[in-house]
Amino acid sequence: xxxxxxxxxxxxxxxxxxxxxxxxxxxxxxxxxxxxxxxxxxxxxxxxxxxxxxxxxxxxxxxxxxxxxxxxxxxxxxxxxxxxxxxxxxxxxxxxxxxxxxxxxxxxxxxxxxxxxxxxxxxxxxxxxxxxxxxxxxxxxxxxxxxxxxxxxxxxxxxxxxxxxxxxxxxxxxxxxxxxxxxxxxxxxxxxxxxxxxxxxxxxxxxxxxxxxxxxxxxxxxxxxxxxxxxxxxxxxxxxxxxxxxxxxxxxxxxxxxxxxxxxxxxxxxxxxxxxxxxxxxxxxxxxxxxxxxxxxxxxxxxxxxxxxxxxxxxxxxxxxxxxxxxxxxxxxxxxxxxxxxxxxxxxxxxxxxxxxxxxxxxxxxxxxxxxxxxxxxxxxxxxxxxxxxxxxxxxxxxxxxxxxxxxxxxxxxxxxxxxxxxxxxxxxxxxxxxxxxxxxxxxxxxxxxxxxxxxxxxxxxxxxx
Amino acid sequence: xxxxxxxxxxxxxxxxxxxxxxxxxxxxxxxxxxxxxxxxxxxxxxxxxxxxxxxxxxxxxxxxxxxxxxxxxxxxxxxxxxxxxxxxxxxxxxxxxxxxxxxxxxxxxxxxxxxxxxxxxxxxxxxxxxxxxxxxxxxxxxxxxxxxxxxxxxxxxxxxxxxxxxxxxxxxxxxxxxxxxxxxxxxxxxxxxxxxxxxxxxxxxxxxxxxxxxxxxxxxxxxxxxxxxxxxxxxxxxxxxxxxxxxxxxxxxxxxxxxxxxxxxxxxxxxxxxxxxxxxxxxxxxxxxxxxxxxxxxxxxxxxxxxxxxxxxxxxxxxxxxxxxxxxxxxxxxxxxxxxxxxxxxxxxxxxxxxxxxxxxxxxxxxxxxxxxxxxxxxxxxxxxxxxxxxxxxxxxxxxxxxxxxxxxxxxxxxxxxxxxxxxxxxxxxxxxxxxxxxxxxxxxxxxxxxxxxxxxxxxxxxxxx
Numbered sequence: 002x003x004x005x006x007x008x009x010x011x012x013x014x015x016x017x018x019x020x021x022x023x024x025x026x027x028x029x030x031x032x033x034x035x036x037x038x039x040x041x042x043x044x045x046x047x048x049x050x051x052x053x054x055x056x057x058x059x060x061x062x063x064x065x066x067x068x069x070x071x072x073x074x075x076x077x078x079x080x081x082x083x084x085x086x087x088x089x090x091x092x093x094x095x096x097x098x099x100x101x102x103x104x105x106x107x108x109x110x111x112x113x114x115x116x117x118x119x120x121x122x123x124x125x126x127x128x129x130x131x132x133x134x135x136x137x138x139x140x141x142x143x144x145x146x147x148x149x150x151x152x153x154x155x156x157x158x159x160x161x162x163x164x165x166x167x168x169x170x171x172x173x174x175x176x177x178x179x180x181x182x183x184x185x186x187x188x189x190x191x192x193x194x195x196x197x198x199x200x201x202x203x204x205x206x207x208x209x210x211x212x213x214x215x216x217x218x219x220x221x222x223x224x225x226x227x228x229x230x231x232x233x234x235x236x237x238x239x240x241x242x243x244x245x246x247x248x249x250x251x252x253x254x255x256x257x258x259x260x261x262x263x264x265x266x267x268x269x270x271x272x273x274x275x276x277x278x279x280x281x282x283x284x285x286x287x288x289x290x291x292x293x294x295x296x297x298x299x300x301x302x303x304x305x306x307x308x309x310x311x312x313x314x315x316x317x318x319x320x321x322x323x324x325x326x327x328x329x330x331x332x333x334x335x336x337x338x339x340x341x342x343x344x345x346x347x348x349x350x351x352x353x354x355x356x357x358x359x360x361x362x363x364x365x366x367x368x369x370x371x372x373x374x375x376x377x378x379x380x381x382x383x384x385x386x387x388x389x390x391x392x393x394x395x396x397x398x399x400x401x402x403x404x405x406x407x408x409x410x411x412x413x414x415x416x417x418x419x420x421x422x423x424x425x426x427x428x429x430x431x432x433x434x435x436x437x438x439x440x441x442x443x444x445x446x447x448x449x450x451x452x453x454x455x456x457x458x459x460x461x462x463x464x465x466x467x
Numbered sequence: 468x469x470x471x472x473x474x475x476x477x478x479x480x481x482x483x484x485x486x487x488x489x490x491x492x493x494x495x496x497x498x499x500x501x502x503x504x505x506x507x508x509x510x511x512x513x514x515x516x517x518x519x520x521x522x523x524x525x526x527x528x529x530x531x532x533x534x535x536x537x538x539x540x541x542x543x544x545x546x547x548x549x550x551x552x553x554x555x556x557x558x559x560x561x562x563x564x565x566x567x568x569x570x571x572x573x574x575x576x577x578x579x580x581x582x583x584x585x586x587x588x589x590x591x592x593x594x595x596x597x598x599x600x601x602x603x604x605x606x607x608x609x610x611x612x613x614x615x616x617x618x619x620x621x622x623x624x625x626x627x628x629x630x631x632x633x634x635x636x637x638x639x640x641x642x643x644x645x646x647x648x649x650x651x652x653x654x655x656x657x658x659x660x661x662x663x664x665x666x667x668x669x670x671x672x673x674x675x676x677x678x679x680x681x682x683x684x685x686x687x688x689x690x691x692x693x694x695x696x697x698x699x700x701x702x703x704x705x706x707x708x709x710x711x712x713x714x715x716x717x718x719x720x721x722x723x724x725x726x727x728x729x730x731x732x733x734x735x736x737x738x739x740x741x742x743x744x745x746x747x748x749x750x751x752x753x754x755x756x757x758x759x760x761x762x763x764x765x766x767x768x769x770x771x772x773x774x775x776x777x778x779x780x781x782x783x784x785x786x787x788x789x790x791x792x793x794x795x796x797x798x799x800x801x802x803x804x805x806x807x808x809x810x811x812x813x814x815x816x817x818x819x820x821x822x823x824x825x826x827x828x829x830x831x832x833x834x835x836x837x838x839x840x841x842x843x844x845x846x847x848x849x850x851x852x853x854x855x856x857x858x859x860x861x862x863x864x865x866x867x868x869x870x871x872x873x874x875x876x877x878x879x880x881x882x883x884x885x886x887x888x889x890x891x892x893x894x895x896x897x898x899x900x901x902x903x904x905x906x907x908x909x910x911x912x913x914x915x916x917x918x919x920x921x922x923x924x925x926x927x928x929x930x931x932x933x
Contacts, residue, residue: 026829184669187653203650208674209643244730263729264710274740282817289822311806319799332798333785340777351748356755363492
């Protein structure tokens with residue numbers, strides 16, 4: 002890659018092969034070295050040449066004390082610029098500790114959406130004090146009423162809007178007044194005199210229009226919009242579906258309230274995928290770089306839940322202790338039954354949950370999917386059951402053992418298909434998150450039913466097994 | 468949501484609550500009903516009012532014969548418009564069967580990137596015939612040399628470029644000639660007389676410039692670019708990192724070759740996340756709506772691989788058959804050992820693999836991560852081991868049994884942390900995909916080592932267990 006003037010010259014050559022996180026890692030070490038050897042001005046100079054994204058990550062990588070001392074030296078507008086690129090959680094760590102008056106000075110310089118996202122992270126009381134200390138808190142207060150996983154929480158109200166009765170030269174003048182803020186847009190939005198959204202107009206078209214024409218005459222009347230309450234996942238799906246570079250947000254009366262940009266959406270898509278992935282794997286919200294206590298809180302509860310379900314399986318096995326004591330070889334195959342059911346269930350759950358998230362699974366196709374997964378489970382069960390049965394027969398020299406193990410695997414794969422598809426479908430029907438039908442729950446079903454089948458058949462045919 | 472003029476009026480009201488895939492499902496049924504009752508013109512009229520995205524999905528949902536008969540009635544430019552929004556695989560299903568001359572007519576009307584993506588899906592010989600039949604195949608042929616998971620495979624060469632020595636009125640005239648194609652952009656790219664990329668210029672700034680100024684005088688000289696060979700995942704990370712709405716692609720000499728748009732990137736981010744998710748769950752490439760044979764090919768090999776590893780665990784257990792025959796209660800706890808190790812390993816693998824994909828795990832932090840996961844494994848192991856040990860002791864009334872089960876769980880969680888983090892780290896070091904260190908492999912380690920610990924300790928202290 003070629004990260005031009007924004008990166009210091011000496012790191013440009015390395016960029017060709019190094020991922021950005023490694024470049025940042027090196028920068029952090031350089032900064033520490035410069036600071037420790039007393040070259041503070043040199044360090045500040047070096048820091049000033051970085052892109053705000055990299056400045057943010059370098060700050061994040063520095064030890065807490067160095068970070069605070071460096072931050073204290075930075076102008077509020079530099080800090081504001083950095084906040085534009087950080088995750089709200091990271092921003093809160095970085096400046097959340099400041100006094101309300103001090104924090105307000107920085108937030109006055111960020112976009113209202115960035116300010117609102119940060120204020121959501123800090124305690125209610127301090128939030129209010131900061132808002133009161135801000136010079137321009139109106140837009141931020143408006144945004145704070147929306148949940149951060151909705152269109153309202155994602156949008157920015159700062160987007161050029163013109164009325165349809167404006168002449169095109171006047172519309173261009175309005176853009177001129179916005180200065181650099183208007184440079185990243187490809188269209189202005191058009192509203193009527195009630196501020197209701199009625200269309201959009203590409204800047205190119207506006208620039209090329211005859212000076213006598215009105216905005217309303219040359220605007221594009223087709224547009225897709227959402228309301229501020231729309232879930233961010235639905236916004237993401239719509240923008241992906243219709244390949245939109247921005248999505249206008251309106252209130253209940255169709256009045257313009259903000260815009261979601263495609264750039265902001267990339268983060269949402271990545272974030273939603275991460276969430277689903279972690280839920281399926283029974284991990285809560287967790288960052289690999291966060292404190293150990295966060296990781297414990299995110300994983301340990303699920304490990305205890307899994308323990309409870311594992312004991313359920315253990316109880317099932319214990320019901321057949323007398324059979325196992327007569328045919329110890331049965332114990333040898335318990336892990337095979339558990340393992341195959343587990344992997345089969347995980348495959349199905351992951352596929353179904355991800356397809357739902359990508360909007361590929363309409364509600365009415367639920368039953369068809371269930372039938373499909375049962376059919377697949379049957380095929381898998383036969384294909385695996387025969388192999389398992391033959392191997393067990395050859396190993397232990399007992400045909401009945403091979404037969405019941407094969408049947409148990411068949412039953413297991415059927416259960417994996419049925420519950421792997423059925424549990425997420427049921428959760429969606431109940432308007433719950435299908436991703437919580439994680440490995441933990443589906444493998445409970447496959448374990449318990451697999452063991453009962455295997456050991457139950459063994460108990461019935463025990464005279465053929467000894 | 469408010470999907471305006473592009474959706475037929477009668478479905479607009481339903482849109483408020485229905486996700487788009489359900490709307491499409493209903494449309495498919497309406498179409499079929501109209502066709503079956505002989506109202507073909509009515510059906511075509513209805514179809515024509517849909518957004519191309521919806522047209523594509525309706526076609527996808529129709530039975531094969533109806534689809535082909537409907538497609539035969541559509542103008543090539545309508546088909547071309549639909550292809551702009553479809554996944555290449557879906558496009559291939561829809562028009563891949565056409566004669567080369569016929570296919571060429573459609574592809575001449577699509578963007579070169581769409582044409583290239585589709586041609587990658589069809590056999591080499593037919594690809595060549597189609598290219599020869601196309602009126603304008605040069606750009607498409609250029610694009611076909613790039614792999615479809617690189618910047619070259621993702622970019623579109625159709626992006627407005629002006630030379631730095633152009634006057635601003637001339638630059639505006641060039642935009643005018645591009646017509647609607649130039650309406651979705653916010654900046655033009657600027658090149659020197661060697662066609663090397665030297666900057667960008669926002670359309671707003673261009674529109675507002677004095678007529679005497681040159682493009683080179685008012686352009687923005689800072690830009691980030693990639694080469695055509697850059698991996699799409701890296702492009703995605705850069706665009707996310709620097710919040711870019713487009714990313715220019717240059718050749719080895721810095722000459723402009725194309726542009727990646729943020730809208731196209733949303734798909735890449737979703738796709739890469741899906742791939743990792745499926746790999747961790749041991750599923751190959753699969754669509755829930757695809758043919759059953761695809762699903763079998765995607766899942767069955769992994770089920771067989773898992774079977775082999777499950778037998779490895781079974782062999783471990785069989786080494787201790789004599790111990791189990793003396794203490795049958797040991798068999799009861801095998802599922803607990805396997806289950807806890809499995810979930811612990813899956814948690815760690817998922818976290819580590821996803822953090823790598825999101826660029827949150829620099830290479831040099833590998834060792835620190837390993838230590839961190841081992842520490843977590845120890846805490847998890849103690850927290851769970853104590854509970855498991857006490858429950859087993861209370862249940863079976865044998866203190867030694869509780870103790871060795873607790874120790875086995877402790878060891879298990881250590882192994883889960885070590886291999887859950889170690890295997891993906893090792894794979895990345897070997898420049899392999901860390902996501903293939905799926906549940907299958909890590910649970911093999913936790914199963915085998917957990918069983919050996921549990922049953923090995925039981926064999927040593929067997930006189931305290933009976």
